Amino acid sequence: MTATWDEASACPADETPGKVMRRQPQQGGGQLVTLTCNQTRCPYHTDGWVVQVRPDNTIPDKIDPRTREKQFTPLQFNSMRREATLAALAEQARSEQRPGYEVPRV
Numbered sequence: 560m561t562a563t564w565d566e567a568s569a570c571p572a573d574e575t576p577g578k579v580m581r582r583q584p585q586q587g588g589g590q591l592v593t594l595t596c597n598q599t600r601c602p603y604h605t606d607g608w609v610v611q612v613r614p615d616n617t618i619p620d621k622i623d624p625r626t627r628e629k630q631f632t633p634l635q636f637n638s639m640r641r642e643a644t645l646a647a648l649a650e651q652a653r654s655e656q657r658p659g660y661e662v663p664r665v
């Protein structure tokens with residue numbers, strides 16, 4: 560199923576036109592557009608929703624933020640980077656405890 564931009568960019572709750580917050584170009588073309596609702600009392604005012612635009616400019620059905628987690632596979636890269644960061648922080652903490660330690664110049 561596909562939607563038009565007007566359909567996809569309208570708030571899922573009250574169907575007022577959404578405001579584009581972010582456009583994320585996707586690998587291989589297309590983009591993910593994050594929109595929020597202009598109605599301050601609307602649940603989509605803070606959460607927003609994501610519209611996927613395919614490389615050929617067609618738009619599949621809306622991605623609701625509440626189901627979004629299921630559709631995106633977590634990147635292993637993130638946890639690897641977290642471990643590297645923690646290791647660097649631990650190393651830094653050790654270094655700073657040494658007497659006479661100076662911050663290395665890069």
Ligand SMILES: [Zn+2]
Pocket residue numbers: 570571572573574575596597598601602603604
């Ligand atoms: Zn709304």
